[in-house]
Structures are given as C-alpha cells and as structure tokens.
Amino acid sequence: MSDVTFWGYVIVIAAVFVGSGLALIAGIGPGIGQGYAAGKAVEAIARQPEAEGKIRTYLILGAAIAESTGIYALAISLFMILMFASPLFNLIVAR
Amino acid sequence: MLAIEPAIVFRIFGVPVPDFVVVTWVVMALLVLFAYMATRRLQAVPRGAQNVAEMMMSYFESMVVDMMGKSGVAYIPLIATIGIFTLSLNMSGLIPFVTSPTTRLDTTLSLAVFVFFVAHGTSVYRKGVRAYLKAYLEPYPFMLPMNLIGEVGKVLSHGFRLYGNMFGGLVMTFVFYQLVPWVAPGILNIWFGVFVGVVQSMVFTLLAVAYIQVQAE
Numbered sequence: 228m229s230d231v232t233f234w235g236y237v238i239v240i241a242a243v244f245v246g247s248g249l250a251l252i253a254g255i256g257p258g259i260g261q262g263y264a265a266g267k268a269v270e271a272i273a274r275q276p277e278a279e280g281k282i283r284t285y286l287i288l289g290a291a292i293a294e295s296t297g298i299y300a301l302a303i304s305l306f307m308i309l310m311f312a313s314p315l316f317n318l319i320v321a322r
Numbered sequence: 323m324l325a326i327e328p329a330i331v332f333r334i335f336g337v338p339v340p341d342f343v344v345v346t347w348v349v350m351a352l353l354v355l356f357a358y359m360a361t362r363r364l365q366a367v368p369r370g371a372q373n374v375a376e377m378m379m380s381y382f383e384s385m386v387v388d389m390m391g392k393s394g395v396a397y398i399p400l401i402a403t404i405g406i407f408t409l410s411l412n413m414s415g416l417i418p419f420v421t422s423p424t425t426r427l428d429t430t431l432s433l434a435v436f437v438f439f440v441a442h443g444t445s446v447y448r449k450g451v452r453a454y455l456k457a458y459l460e461p462y463p464f465m466l467p468m469n470l471i472g473e474v475g476k477v478l479s480h481g482f483r484l485y486g487n488m489f490g491g492l493v494m495t496f497v498f499y500q501l502v503p504w505v506a507p508g509i510l511n512i513w514f515g516v517f518v519g520v521v522q523s524m525v526f527t528l529l530a531v532a533y534i535q536v537q538a539e
Binding site for chain 2: 281284287288290291292294295298299301302305
C-alpha cells in the first residue's frame with residue numbers, strides 16, 4: 228500500500244465517523260416528539276385516570292412510530308461504521 | 323462482545339450455525355418445555371406454572387381483542403408467541419457471557435418479515451386478491467410508489483427498532499465497560515435488559531398487532 232492510498236483510507240475513515248455522527252442529529256426529532264406525546268398522555272391520565280390502560284397502549288404505539296426516524300438514523304450511522312470504516316481500518320492495521 | 327462477524331459454533335451439512343442462533347434455539351427449547359410443563363395437568367383453579375401461563379395469555383388476549391375486536395381472536399396464539407419469544411430473547415442478555423440474539427439484525431428482521439407475510443396473507447384471505455391489490459391504488463393511482471415504499475418501510479422500521487434499541491444498549495454497556503469496568507456495566511446491563519427489553523418487546527408486539535389490524539380491515 229502506497230502512502231497516498233494509506234492517507235486516502237485515513238481520510239475516508241475520518242469522514243465516515245464525522246458523517247455517522249452527523250446522521251444522529253436526527254435523534255433530536257424523536258426526542259422532542261416522544262416527550263410531547265408523553266406529556267400529553269400524562270395530561271390525559273390526570274383528566275381521566277380510569278382510561279390509563281388504553282392511553283398507555285396508544286402512547287407506546289405513537290412513541291414507537293415517532294421513533295422510526297431516529298431508528299433510521301441509528302441504522303445508517305451503524306452501517307456506515309460497520310460497512311465502510313471497519314474494513315478500511317482492518318486494511319490499515321494489516322499493513 | 324461487539325463482533326461484526328458472528329462466531330460460528332458448528333456446521334450442519336456445511337451450513338454455518340452462529341452463536342446467536344444457538345442461544346435462540348436454547349430459548350425456544352426452554353419455552354416449549356415451560357409450555358409443556360405448565361399445561362400438562364390442567365386444573366380449574368390454576369396454581370404455579372399454569373397460573374403464570376394463564377396470566378400471560380390473558381394479557382395478550384386483552385391486548386389483541388382491544389385492538390382488533392372479536393375477529394382478532396385467531397391471532398392471539400401468534401401474537402402471544404411473538405411477545406413471549408422477543409421478551410425471552412431480550413432477557414437472555416442478562417445471563418453472563420450470553421449476548422441477546424435480538425442484538426443481531428438477522429433475528430429481528432426475520433421476525434418482522436414474518437409479521438409482514440402474516441399481515442398481507444390476512445389481507446388477501448379476508449378481502450380477496452382484487453381488493454388487496456386495489457388498496458395500493460388508494461386514494462389515487464399515482465400514489466402507488468408511496469404505498470409500496472410505505473409497506474417496505476414498515477418492515478424495515480419494525481425490525482430495526484428492536485435491533486437498534488438492543489444493539490444500542492449493547493454498545494452503551496461496552497463503552498461503559500471500557501471506562502468503568504466494575505458495577506456500572508452491570509447496572510446498565512440490567513437497565514437495558516429488563517426495562518428497555520420489556521418495553522421494546524411490548525412495542526414490537528403492539529406494532530405487530532397494529533400492522534395485522536391495518537391490513538385486515
């Protein structure tokens with residue numbers, strides 16, 4: 228492996244780590260959304276304590292669906308590290 | 323602990339069997355054993371294992387009937403199986419030196435694909451092929467690509483949700499193990515195994531019911 232390829236790989240690995248960090252900015256959205264949903268659920272239970280079971284079911288369902296975008300971001304971030312960074316890292320270590 | 327390639331335990335006719343599949347099989351065997359022991363001598367007044375089994379079944383029964391109505395009774399065994407199975411798989415991470423099989427995408431995504439086929443099979447069975455295919459052209463024919471992407475996205479997010487939460491927990495535990503090798507990783511492991519494990523298996527089951535119910539209508 229020449230020096231140019233080596234530093235090329237190093238830059239790609241660094242870019243992958245920066246990119247996977249940036250992908251997780253998407254975690255802001257689900258955080259706000261789930262917090263809002265939980266707050267509304269607490270309000271609803273305070274108003275009607277006897278409906279707690281049903282409210283909990285719909286809260287968890289709604290929170291889970293709101294979480295999808297965060298899960299996509301996590302998956303993309305993990306895959307960038309596992310698919311691109313790890314093989315190149317192994318190549319560099321093997322050198 | 324954090325391996326990308328699964329460790330191959332042994333091979334059956336050249337097919338590699340990784341470690342998490344062995345854990346899954348052990349969990350399945352224990353669940354079948356429990357089900358057999360709990361229902362061996364049924365009594366009108368349940369106690370012991372039969373009581374636990376009836377409690378779990380009535381929980382899933384109320385869950386399915388609440389969401390799907392009387393027509394969902396046929397799905398109670400399936401949903402209860404998915405719920406108890408994912409819960410046991412999540413909990414298996416609490417055993418020392420055992421990594422929960424739900425921290426691998428293979429396990430969770432295959433469960434999600436299974437739910438996908440059940441939901442769409444239900445739709446074809448209840449409404450017929452024509453009405454099933456016509457549902458993709460609702461509300462307008464040009465929405466077809468959106469509907470197709472939506473169906474694929476459901477499967478992906480269903481599988482990735484359980485995997486992402488459990489694998490994220492594993493990564494957190496691993497990072498804390500590097501920083502503080504004592505006590506802290508154990509507490510984190512219990513948190514991610516018990517609390518996140520129970521909540522996520524419940525979410526997985528609820529979403530399975532919701533996806534089947536959406537297709538069944």
